[in-house]
Amino acid sequence: MTRYLAIFLTCARACLVRDMTFRANFILECVTSLGWMSMNLAFYLLIFQFTPEIGRGTGWSREPFFAFVATGLLINSIVQALFMPSAEELTEMVRSGGLDAVLVQPLDAQFMLSMHRVDFSSFANGFVGLGLLAWAVPRLDQPPSLLAWLLYPLLVLCGVAILYGLVIMLAAATILMGRNQSLYDFWFYLTNFSRYPAEIYAGPWGGPIRTVCTFVIPILLVVNVPARVIAQPLEGRAWGLVAAAVVAAIVSLVVSRFVFQAALAKYRSASS
Amino acid sequence: MHNTDRPAVAASTDAVIRVAGLAKEYRVYDKPEGLLASVRGLFRRRSRVVEALRGVDLAVGQGEFVALLGPNGAGKTTLLKLLSGIITPTRGAATVLGHVPWERADAFRRRFALVMGQRNQLWWDLPAAESFRLHQEIYRIEPARFERTRDELVDMLGVRDLMLRPVRDLSLGERMKLELVAALLHEPEVLFLDEPTIGLDVVAQHTIHQFLRHVQKERRTTVVLTTHYMKDVAALCERVVVITRGSILYDGSLQRIVDRFTTHKIVTLDFDEAPDRDRVERFGFPCEVRGPRVVLRIDRGRIADALPTLLRSEGVRDVSVEDVPLEEIVAELFRSGGRAAGLQESAS
Known part of the structure; x- marks a missing residue:
């Protein structure tokens, strides 16, 4: 474990050195990312000019919703x-x-293939997410309990684990197919559903989407569960969601590991 | 069964590489030409099985330097990829250092290295020194040993200053030298080299030859090399394995190929003035006549008789005798599939 941490830190350090070498590119990436995020926040503010809450009785008024957005940014x-x-x-x-x-290096291929590059400019959004959380939480009607604060980082990690599992399965598809240039697009379409509260997926169209995105591809548990724990009272149904998020994270990691190993066994290598 | 003059190695118990009946098949899809055929291909595709390796047997002893030769697509790189565990075989068995390569055990992967001349393994935008540090972590090399080995290797190849420059700013030859340093940092017992001198100038090739010879001699490293450059083979390898169409055609010494395939020698004569064609034709076949210089192919059996006569001939200023270029010999071997020189017949 210590060795893997040392390898990760060496890779991260090398990526930082590279990013610093191309400073202009690094700054541009940060600015682009922050610009996109600012436009999204402005759009949400615009929506709250017309409605006090997203979905009647859902509890997602302006401040809780921004805590939701902050959690999404962080994850x-x-x-x-x-x-x-x-x-x-x-x-x-x-x-x-x-x-x-x-594949010829004496270490876990999944580890190396999923963590050897670190994009430091993407952390910019995470810092803004933390800032947004620090703004939204004190303005909530009911402040989070100590238990909620303890559960929050755990559930953020569960969200990261669910998304990591999806990334790994898409990567496995790349190995099997030999070429999968739509990986990032597919990722974007899939994770798009996780950017909004689960309550908006209601009615004849929304219901099935919610079921699929909760139990089949548990993308709705990624942001919704930690955001709900921090932004809404921790009671009743919330505990079921917490359990579901933990189970989904474990299943996601195990299944993705299995799929990735199976894909590596079928790797054909490119002709030289 | 392929031709071999190395039964002792194959039967040896101390072989570090053992291969028995190793075969690799790929399913490939044929894509007919044209738009209509492409649309049809979306629904139904024709595939066929390509046999990259067809039941190869091989044993390599510790400290051997073996060249895998063969035309493009013969199966050389496939064999290296199987031996390094990158791909899994369709049939057959192999062990390298006592491990089944495609099980990819860390204990095995710590003991060998693979260098591919056409692929870059160093971080492109960073100095090689950063990649070396990563190798140190991956292979768990003690700091003192790491620094000693790295310094020794970069000094041997004369690339100490280059390891601090971004890899993308280096020439192909400089990059390949640093690739070799990275591959040898953990002092592997087996080294697989896939066309390590491809595209390099003669100076870089020579430096790499000297370096590899030194490493193999000093560390008793077992080296398996694929190459299309006969200079690599002549400079480094005593043993040659010729692969064509996925099968081993020949396994033995380089000298034996030369002896078997060379029926004549090349004799270059410099006269005072352009000689009559008839005058030189009685010694051998004139393959080149350019002014006072004549290049003759003379049967090996006749060379001892012909040379004294040639030297005594009037107007001869200089004589040089050479073997047929190795490239020509090997090309003929590939073309004929070994039949021309009787390699197949002598297999049993």
């Missing part, structure tokens, strides 16, 4: 910074045969 920034750059690079590694070099 996504961790995934985007730590896992997505490596997963995106995997497509090229499979196509060009670069994956061969990783």
Whole structure:
């Protein structure tokens, strides 16, 4: 474990050195990312000019909703910074045969292929998320309990684990297919559902989406559960969601591990 | 069964690489030309099985330097990928250092290295020194041992200054030298080299030859090399394994190939002035006549008789005798599939 941490820190350090080498690119990435996020926040503010709450009786009024958005920013920034750059690079590694070099190294291939690139500019959104959380939480009608504060980081990690499992399964598809350039697009479409409170998925269309995105691809548990724990009273149904998030995280990690190993066993390598 | 003059190695108990009946098949899809055929291909595709390796047997002893030769697509790189555990075979068995390669055990992967001349394993945007540090962590190399080995290797290859420059700013030759340093930092017992000198100039090739010879001699490293450059083979390898169409055609010494395949020698004569063709044709076949210089192919059996006569001939200023270029010999071997020189017949 210590060795893997040392390898991760060495990779992270190398990525930081590289990012600092291309300073202008690094700054541009931060600005682009922050700009996109600011536009989203402005859009949400616009919506709250017309309604006090998203969905009647859901509890997602302005401040709780911004705590929700902050949680989403935090989780996504961790995934985007730590896992997505490596997963995106995997497509090229499979196509060009670069994956061969990783497979001959004496360490877990999944670890190396999912964590060898760190995108530090993506942490910018995470810091804004923390700032937004610090703004929203004191303005909540009911402040979070100590238990909620203890559960929050655990559930954020569960959200990260669920998304990590999805990233790994998409990466496994890349290995099996030999080429999967739509990986990032597919990821974007899938995670788009997790950016809004689960309560909006109601009615004849919303109901099935909610069921699929909770029990089949548990994308709705990623942000909803930690955000609900911190922004709404911890009672009744919330405990069921907490349990579901923990179970979904474990299942996601186990299944993705199995799928990834099976894909590696079928790796064909590119012609030289 | 392929031709071999190395039964002792194959039967040896101290072989570090053992391969028995190793086969690898790939299913490939044929894509017919044209838009209509492409649309049809979305629904129904024709596939066929390609045999990259067809039941290969091989044993390599500790400290051997073996060249895998063969035309493009013969199966050389496939064999290296199987031996390094990158891909899994369709049939057959293999062990390297007592491990089944495709089980990818860490204990095995710590003991070998693979360098691919056409692929970059160092971090592209960073100095090689950063990649070396990562290797140190991955292979758990003690700091003192890491620094000693790294310094020794970079000094041997003369790349100490280069390891602090971003890899993308280096030439191909400089990059390959640093790739070799990275691969050898953990002092592997087995080294697989896939065309390590491809695209390099003669100076870089020579430096790498000297370096590899030194490493193999000093550390008793077992080296398996694939190459299309006969200079690599002549400079480094005593043993040659020729693979064509996925099967081993020949396994033995390089000298034996030369002896078997060379029926003549090349004799270059420099006259005072352009000679008559008839005058030189009686010694051998004139493959090149350019002014006073004549290049003759003379049967090996006749060379001892022909040379003294040639040297005594009037107007001869200089004579040089060479073997047929190795490239020509090997190309003929690939073309004929070994039949021309009787390799197949002597297999049993």
